[in-house]
Amino acid sequence: MMDRRSFVKKVLNGTIAGSLYLVWPMGGDSLEIPEEIPGIKGKDYDIHHQEFAFIVDITQCIGCGSCCVADKREYNVPDGNYRTWVERYVKGFSDQIYVDSPHGGLDGYQHPRTDIDEKIRDTFFVPKLCNMCKEAPCVQVCPVGATFISPDGFVLMDEKRCVGCAYCIQACPYSVRFLNPVTKVAEKCTWCYHRVRKGLLPACVEVCPTGARKFGSMKDETSEVYKILKGPGVLTVLRKEMGTFPALYYKGARREVI
Amino acid sequence: MNLSYRLRLLVVVLSIGVLAGGGFLFKQLLLPDSFGVYGPYRADAIAEAALVPIRHGTNTSCFKCHPYEAKNHKKGRHQTISCEFCHGTYADHVADSKKIGTLPVKKEKEITTLCLRCHNTEIKARKEEVIKTVAMPNHLKDQNVKLTHNCNQCHYVHAPLKYIIRAKQITGLMEAGS
Numbered sequence: 001m002m003d004r005r006s007f008v009k010k011v012l013n014g015t016i017a018g019s020l021y022l023v024w025p026m027g028g029d030s031l032e033i034p035e036e037i038p039g040i041k042g043k044d045y046d047i048h049h050q051e052f053a054f055i056v057d058i059t060q061c062i063g064c065g066s067c068c069v070a071d072k073r074e075y076n077v078p079d080g081n082y083r084t085w086v087e088r089y090v091k092g093f094s095d096q097i098y099v100d101s102p103h104g105g106l107d108g109y110q111h112p113r114t115d116i117d118e119k120i121r122d123t124f125f126v127p128k129l130c131n132m133c134k135e136a137p138c139v140q141v142c143p144v145g146a147t148f149i150s151p152d153g154f155v156l157m158d159e160k161r162c163v164g165c166a167y168c169i170q171a172c173p174y175s176v177r178f179l180n181p182v183t184k185v186a187e188k189c190t191w192c193y194h195r196v197r198k199g200l201l202p203a204c205v206e207v208c209p210t211g212a213r214k215f216g217s218m219k220d221e222t223s224e225v226y227k228i229l230k231g232p233g234v235l236t237v238l239r240k241e242m243g244t245f246p247a248l249y250y251k252g253a254r255r256e257v258i
Numbered sequence: 259m260n261l262s263y264r265l266r267l268l269v270v271v272l273s274i275g276v277l278a279g280g281g282f283l284f285k286q287l288l289l290p291d292s293f294g295v296y297g298p299y300r301a302d303a304i305a306e307a308a309l310v311p312i313r314h315g316t317n318t319s320c321f322k323c324h325p326y327e328a329k330n331h332k333k334g335r336h337q338t339i340s341c342e343f344c345h346g347t348y349a350d351h352v353a354d355s356k357k358i359g360t361l362p363v364k365k366e367k368e369i370t371t372l373c374l375r376c377h378n379t380e381i382k383a384r385k386e387e388v389i390k391t392v393a394m395p396n397h398l399k400d401q402n403v404k405l406t407h408n409c410n411q412c413h414y415v416h417a418p419l420k421y422i423i424r425a426k427q428i429t430g431l432m433e434a435g436s
Binding site: 034036047059060061062063064065066069070073074075088108109110111112120123124125145146147148149150151154156157158159160161190193194195197198200203206207209210211 | 290293296297298299300303304306307308309310311312313314316318319336338339340342343346347371374375376378380381382383384385388389
């Protein structure tokens with residue numbers, strides 16, 4: 001039993017206050033979720049009236065690999081597989097293109113390439129992730145309906161239904177799919193669907209220090225992606241000639257980027 | 259003649275009915291629930307995808323319990339950097355409002371490696387407008403410090419210029435061109 005004097009002393013010292021702080025519930029959800037995508041948190045999610053866009057600004061990317069690290073941690077992606085990765089493009093004066101992506105950019109780019117003899121004209125980083133095609137080849141080829149385009153425009157995977165035939169992996173023109181060596185089913189970037197449904201930005205957008213990755217709702221006229229897509233800036237999509245109609249746009253992508 | 263025609267007709271109609279009905283039942287048995295609500299896939303898979311646990315919080319989640327770091331981080335040049343990139347994910351640290359694990363803090367050479375992930379001039383794809391880069395070890399030589407110094411011996415990692423600016427104010431030194 002503690003007498004009043006020592007109790008008051010301990011409270012003032014902070015030893016008891018600290019323990020009370022641990023015991024008292026912080027109220028509500030453990031993760032206080034701020035509203036990063038307006039109009040989703042705490043509201044009925046109307047799946048038929050949603051549209052999202054992702055913009056990658058190549059001119060802002062510094063190749064730090066934060067996005068790759070965040071992605072690996074968010075999903076515990078097995079080593080050697082990448083849901084998102086960063087490629088380094090080097091263009092010589094002879095128009096020769098050199099592309100590399102050691103560990104998918106997970107360790108960042110600490111050293112320049114030493115194997116290029118010619119003078120370098122241009123060099124830049126290109127983050128890659130799922131293009132969320134409106135006409136997705138991976139969905140078309142799935143024999144069991146395990147991958148689909150949800151009414152809100154996400155190309156998602158049904159892991160319970162997938163039989164691991166890897167047909168979609170061959171079909172994807174952007175090589176974003178892989179067969180998970182642990183679960184033996186196809187896996188892909190979902191633009192962090194679980195986060196978006198809670199009003200949070202995808203993990204890679206969350207951690208990007210320069211704002212090279214931008215995500216937002218097209219139904220929200222104040223969102224950055226809405227303003228960019230409405231504005232006059234040149235945006236491109238990858239492999240336009242394939243008619244996949246991606247919802248992932250690139251800003252500042254050179255013609256060599258595929 | 260007439261009877262056998264009717265009999266044959268009956269057999270055909272019945273067999274079509276049995277086949278169609280059997281096929282329908284067979285399909286119902288094989289198809290999972292909620293298949294075909296939105297299209298040729300399981301609509302429940304969307305809800306399942308939305309229920310994947312979140313592992314990354316936001317900087318706001320971290321600042322709630324780390325006010326000192328919050329104060330400096332929000333003011334400094336590193337304000338756009340995610341806490342979790344250097345320290346690890348929120349989910350490894352907190353669950354149900356309780357601390358469940360200690361996140362590692364980067365030390366010594368690890369810090370320099372981490373800094374150079376972004377601030378290395380050798381990687382030419384980094385534009386000046388986007389990030390300030392330095393060449394190592396030239397930067398250390400220019401600043402007249404030992405080549406064994408780590409970045410955090412001069413730069414406070416949460417607000418890299420905080421003490422540099424303060425030191426300059428005290429000593430009255432001005433950087434060339436400023």
